[in-house]
Amino acid sequence: MSPCTFDGALPRALEQIRGAFAGIDFAEVRFIRDMNGRVHLVLPDSADQAEVVAARPHLADALGAYSPGSETGLVRLSDTFFGAALMDEPFLVQDINGTLIRLIERRVVGQDWALAPGTEAGASVAHPPRVSFFSLKGGVGRSTALFLWGRELAAQGKRVLLLDLDLEAPGLGAQLLPDDARPEFGVVDWLAEDLVGSPMAEAMLVERMLVARSPLADSGYLYVAPATGKRTAQHPAGFIAKLARAYLDNDRGGGEDFAVRVRRLLGTLERDLEPDLVLIDSRAGLHETAAAAILHLDADVLLFATDQPTVWEGYRYLLAQLAQMAHIHPAGDDDWRLRLKMVYARASEKQGALEGFRSRAYELWLDGLYDEQPAGGAEDAFSFAETDDAAPHYPLQILNDPRFEQFNPLEHLSTVGAAAIASSFGPFMAALDERVLGNEDLKAVDHAD
Incomplete structure (x- = not known):
């Protein structure tokens, strides 16, 4: 037998269990992948203990380096430290050659990619509409x-x-706030202080030391909570050290991971500022922290993409991950998958460009996150026609315009002009008005300052 690989470990484990325990109900089996990638199997107590002992060495041999050892790699539920509580832990569902397995992921940094939206405590607290802007690059x-x-x-x-949650490549502060208008602190500062329970974390919020109004809005309120503020500009050598700690779980209560901490920060800002809408700049790429903006802030999620093979490959990985939690969703209009929407960025005006992008997006979603349509159809199947403009794969469009390459609003907004903005971004913004705000009256809203 060839050496086991990371990708081969789960199929091999499944094969061993199926061969050793004929007729076992895999809905009662938990596959656990530890932080090193090794695979543990937990069987229901109905499994015969003698058969469990006999199967252990065969499973260990099949998994090789991905076995935690013949003694601990295969156990019954009552023999685990967690006992029956293990069955209540969040799990992903993987389809391995037609068999659905329940996989519990143990990760070094958080569990945010392994938790479906709405399964975390406090996720349903009322808040203004939120929209996350995500891209792979x-x-x-x-x-x-x-x-x-x-x-x-x-x-x-x-x-x-x-x-600004693009913490490793902070941009909103530099682009939207002059140096002298920056707040004293930024999101990275708050996360670092909150990690150790410093009273400065609360002070930053109570005294509004984390937000500033951008002068680029001709009217109204445009608040910016940047990744960094004046204090980091004065002490730049400490930024990377703070960043390394910003992603860690704190020890509050049973421990809060990145998504929980960001949700708490955002909720406090919303109660103080009373915004009508919150726009979130997500970290690019598939880092663990991007899961917060995509899955755990109860936001509409815009998936920006250019029509390139490398981009489609990245989104294939993302949708494959999301598909493992697609079994956890409310029915109908509350399905979290409906919050996702592709955006064709830097779109070409060439004939057929939009149709080509849409077709490739549709194929991706069919293979990834759309439900397989059974014969005769099914009312509760999460599936759409390629030309359904309400579908997640059907893109909003932003036309390419070289005037917006390396665009810095503080320097270039006055020279670009309203006509260029309307031409490239107008339909995109109008579609978002309809999608997020619906027919809501856009008149000014009175707030208590």
């Missing part, structure tokens, strides 16, 4: 689109909060 105009729509909403009388 930078340079696709994601932050520009976020700012321009926020500015337009502010001009319509909305109070808007922009939150």
Whole structure:
């Protein structure tokens, strides 16, 4: 037998269990992958103990380096430290050659990619509409689109909060706030202080030391919570050290991971500032922390993409991960998958470009997150026609314009002009108005300052 690999470990484990325990109900089996990738199997107590002992060495041999050892790699539920509580832990569902297995992931940094939206405590607290802007790579105009729509909403009388969660490549502060208008602190500072329970974490919020109003909004309220503030500019050598700690779980209560901490920060800002809308600039790529903005902030999620093979490959990985939690969703209009929406960024005006992008997106979603349509159809199947413009795969579009390459609003906004913004971003912003705000009246809203 060839050496086992990471990708081969789960199929081999499944094969061993199926051969040793004929007729076993895999809904009662838990596959556990530890932080090193080794695979543990937990069987129901109905499994015969003698058969468990006999199967252990065969499983260990099949898994090789991915076995935790013949004594601990295969046990019954009552023999685990967690006991029956293990069955209540969140799990992913993987389809391995037609068999659905329940997989519990043990990760070094958080569990956010392994938790479906809405399964975490406090996720359903009322809040204003939130929209996350995500991309696999930078340079696709994601932050520009976020700012321009926020500015337009502010001009319509909305109070808007922009939150920078692209912590490793902070941009909203530098692009939207002059140096002297920056707040004293940023999101990275708050996360570092919150980690150790410093009273400064609360002070930053109570005294509004984390947000500032952008002067680029001609009217209305456009608040920016940047990744960094004046204090980091004064002490740049400490930024990377703070960043390394920003992602860690704190020890509050039973411990809070990155998504829980960000949700708490965002909820406090919303109660203080009373925004009508929150726009979130997500970290690019598939890092563990990007899961917060995609899955755990109860937000609509815009998936920015250019029509390139490398981008489609990355989204294939993302949708495959999300498909493992697709079994956990409410029915109908509350399905969390409906919050996702593709955006064709830097779109070409060439004939057929939009149709080509849409077709490739549709194929991706069919293979990834859409439900397989059974014969005769099914009312509760999560599936769409390729030309259904309400479907997640059907893209919003932002036309390519070289004037927005390396666009810095503080320097270039006045020279680009309203006509260029309307031509490239106008349909995109109008579609978002309809998607997020519906027919809501866009008149100015009175707030208590």
